[in-house]
Amino acid sequence: MSDEHQPKPHNAVATRLEYGRHIPHWPDMKLLRAKGQFHELLNRWDMWMSAQHVYAVPTFSADRLSAELHLVVEMEPPVEEWSLILGDVVHNLVSSLDSLAWAICTLDGATPASPNRVYFPADEKESVWKGRVKDLNTMPPEILERIRAIQPWTLPDPRRSVLHIIKALNNEDKHRQLVRLESSVRSVASPKLTDGTWTDFLITPSTDDQSLTTGKHLGTIVAAQPFPDDPHFDRLEISPRMKVVVSGLTWELSSLLHLAVELVRDCISWVQAGETRPPLLLNVELANVPGDPTRVITQNYYIDEQDRERAMNSPADANSSGTP
Known part of the structure; x- marks a missing residue:
């Protein structure tokens, strides 16, 4: 290796890197940009959902004790537009980490041997x-060790690492549409009737795929008492969900992106200071709420600093606010 490519010595403060002193603010700016684009995606989703372009139409049995639900999509969702915004989110998350790696590799004027190959692994x-x-x-050994500690290969399933997910999404964005929408019979809201009462019913989901297509069979609803002849039953509200598939795994999009933004921030803080290793994303899954098939919860898991699997957040009602 030539002298100009030899790693240069780093002073002691390199073990705790500070914005504006050791590294520029660019990684943080990229992260803030990703967060803003994530909120833009949620706002676009809420605008589309508020127009009620998607609903279910029941076909009642003769005794009105049951009904078959079929999907109606009045206006196709702008999935391509949402995919573009998602691509911007993950690109800025990846760029945030890559710019951090570059800043560290060029500390104190160091020159990497292969500048075009410096990125966050x-x-x-x-x-x-x-x-x-x-x-x-040219990266200080203690900083490199912090990056090693959060690599996907250190997890039981590397595909569930937040670093793997955002890198894979960033690569896939170059080739195809990312977002897909799914309707679910779980998201059918129990309508409030004209007289102010509510009707309880049991839902049996269809085994068909839940893609957002007019005429799609969503499932069967069965009531203990005949369904009343009430205009509130002419159409039932449906709350589709946005999902992405990464390396063969399906993820609920809003939960995944929320965690990705937070965990990338934590990864940056860990690399900078080395105080508390960030949680590494393992799983985001949907589960039925016991006794209520119309609701689901989203549960997230991570590996903590003692390599133990932990639940990350409190269950969230999937029917709340129409969030994707």
């Missing part, structure tokens, strides 16, 4: 990581 195999570190040869 997200490797699924330890063997790949070992080959990658030579491109980060």
